Amino acid sequence: MSNTDLLRPLAPSGSESRPLHTVTPEGLPELMEGLEPPAAAFLRDGGFAAEAGRIVLVPGAEGVSAAVLGLGAAPASPWTYGALPYALREGTAWHLAGEADPAAATLGWMLGAYRFARYRTPARKPALLVPPQGTAEAQVLAEAVLRARELINLPAADLGPAELSDAARALAERCGATFEDIAGEALAQGFPAVAAVGGGSHRAPRVAVIRWEGSAEGPLVALCGKGVCFDTGGLDLKSADGMKRMKKDMGGAALMLGLAEALMRLRAPVRLLVAIGAVENAVSSKAMRPLDVLRTRKGLTVEVGNTDAEGRLVLADLLAFAGEHRPRLILDAATLTGAARVALGPDLPALYTNDENVAAALLAAGDACHDPLWRLPLHEGYASWLDSSVADINNVGSRPMAGSIVAALFLRRFVPDDVPWAHLDVYAWNDSARPGRPEGGEAMGLRALLAGLMALLPAWAES
Numbered sequence: 001m002s003n004t005d006l007l008r009p010l011a012p013s014g015s016e017s018r019p020l021h022t023v024t025p026e027g028l029p030e031l032m033e034g035l036e037p038p039a040a041a042f043l044r045d046g047g048f049a050a051e052a053g054r055i056v057l058v059p060g061a062e063g064v065s066a067a068v069l070g071l072g073a074a075p076a077s078p079w080t081y082g083a084l085p086y087a088l089r090e091g092t093a094w095h096l097a098g099e100a101d102p103a104a105a106t107l108g109w110m111l112g113a114y115r116f117a118r119y120r121t122p123a124r125k126p127a128l129l130v131p132p133q134g135t136a137e138a139q140v141l142a143e144a145v146l147r148a149r150e151l152i153n154l155p156a157a158d159l160g161p162a163e164l165s166d167a168a169r170a171l172a173e174r175c176g177a178t179f180e181d182i183a184g185e186a187l188a189q190g191f192p193a194v195a196a197v198g199g200g201s202h203r204a205p206r207v208a209v210i211r212w213e214g215s216a217e218g219p220l221v222a223l224c225g226k227g228v229c230f231d232t233g234g235l236d237l238k239s240a241d242g243m244k245r246m247k248k249d250m251g252g253a254a255l256m257l258g259l260a261e262a263l264m265r266l267r268a269p270v271r272l273l274v275a276i277g278a279v280e281n282a283v284s285s286k287a288m289r290p291l292d293v294l295r296t297r298k299g300l301t302v303e304v305g306n307t308d309a310e311g312r313l314v315l316a317d318l319l320a321f322a323g324e325h326r327p328r329l330i331l332d333a334a335t336l337t338g339a340a341r342v343a344l345g346p347d348l349p350a351l352y353t354n355d356e357n358v359a360a361a362l363l364a365a366g367d368a369c370h371d372p373l374w375r376l377p378l379h380e381g382y383a384s385w386l387d388s389s390v391a392d393i394n395n396v397g398s399r400p401m402a403g404s405i406v407a408a409l410f411l412r413r414f415v416p417d418d419v420p421w422a423h424l425d426v427y428a429w430n431d432s433a434r435p436g437r438p439e440g441g442e443a444m445g446l447r448a449l450l451a452g453l454m455a456l457l458p459a460w461a462e463s
Contacts, residue, residue: 281310
């Protein structure tokens with residue numbers, strides 16, 4: 001991380017701090033009775049009604065003596081607390097009082113304090129939270145999200161395939177996992193589609209593999225991430241506007257690395273296999289061409305209908321690799337299609353899965369932790385749109401419709417039929433700043449995947 005102060009905007013336990021009163025509309029009368037009369041009058045005269053996210057600074061004899069945060073009537077999300085680090089004075093420390101959910105408050109505070117500061121000094125530092133007892137898990141989760149954000153925000157000049165692989169290596173070293181970097185001839189032989197996608201760049205492609213034996217008896221979960229560090233579109237070149245944010249095209253890899261970090265640091269009772277396809281889709285005399293036919297790890301041949309549909313080629317080899325290990329579940333994530341964003345907008349990742357139990361667990365978890373997913377169908381009627389007259393399959397559909405569904409159907413061809421699998425098509429970016437969610441890279445779906453996995457574990461143990 002570029003700025004550890006922003007990574008952990010937390011004051012040591014026992015620090016001198018001011019109270020942050022958190023209150024619902026229902027609990028407001030009781031809070032008013034407990035405050036000093038001048039403070040209660042100040043809130044009353046200001047029309048404070050405990051609306052979600054509203055922050056009021058309460059004056060005292062020597063300046064601001066306290067703050068009050070409205071939680072609203074519905075259960076507060078982490079975003080309710082997200083504006084606090086910069087709404088409260090720089091350098092001040094605060095402790096929670098009232099009706100706050102300690103974990104949500106800690107998570108929201110840490111996510112709200114983040115600013116991408118690799119290349120400039122932030123205008124100010126955030127206020128600090130004295131973390132409540134029992135929030136260690138929330139702190140780990142926040143740090144996993146922040147590292148994923150930081151990777152996505154890095155310019156492609158500073159985060160190429162080698163640097164993304166190095167980030168995976170550093171994660172493995174921090175968490176006591178093993179690491180393998182596959183490049184050169186080994187990559188060309190073992191991951192030929194990945195090699196073809198990255199062959200046009202002077203920055204050589206690679207596959208980063210992390211293996212973690214957290215629980216010898218635990219189920220194996222495979223995580224596969226699209227790590228296209230920059231996507232020009234290849235010879236089917238993107239427009240200037242379409243290319244502008246393509247440093248975030250490795251957002252799926254960042255998401256999977258963040259999820260892996262959370263699982264390992266929380267000592268989840270699973271084993272992990274993480275595969276990151278780190279490439280740059282560039283334009284050169286060595287770039288793959290439209291109508292080329294590529295080999296894949298699974299043995300299927302793919303006709304390149306469009307060089308800008310490269311992410312699914314990367315994932316094809318990763319999914320085949322994962323399937324060879326017969327995991328209990330394969331999860332993949334990718335900034336795969338603009339069609340998903342047309343259908344669902346920037347904030348809702350599209351979820352595809354071949355397993356109803358996995359779907360139910362992930363969707364419920366996303367709703368519960370305010371990290372929603374939306375399931376789209378693997379509609380069999382569109383599978384023939386991927387037919388090719390010269391290869392086993394085309395990498396794009398024959399019709400300009402249902403692009404996200406067709407991409408998911410392509411990926412499904414590389415997953416064993418009897419292995420549960422879920423695919424997330426994510427945007428990985430906040431177009432504008434909101435409390436807890438600054439503009440820039442975002443690990444959408446990470447918290448939902450973590451919570452959903454943890455919910456699935458008891459049923460897996462019984463099966």
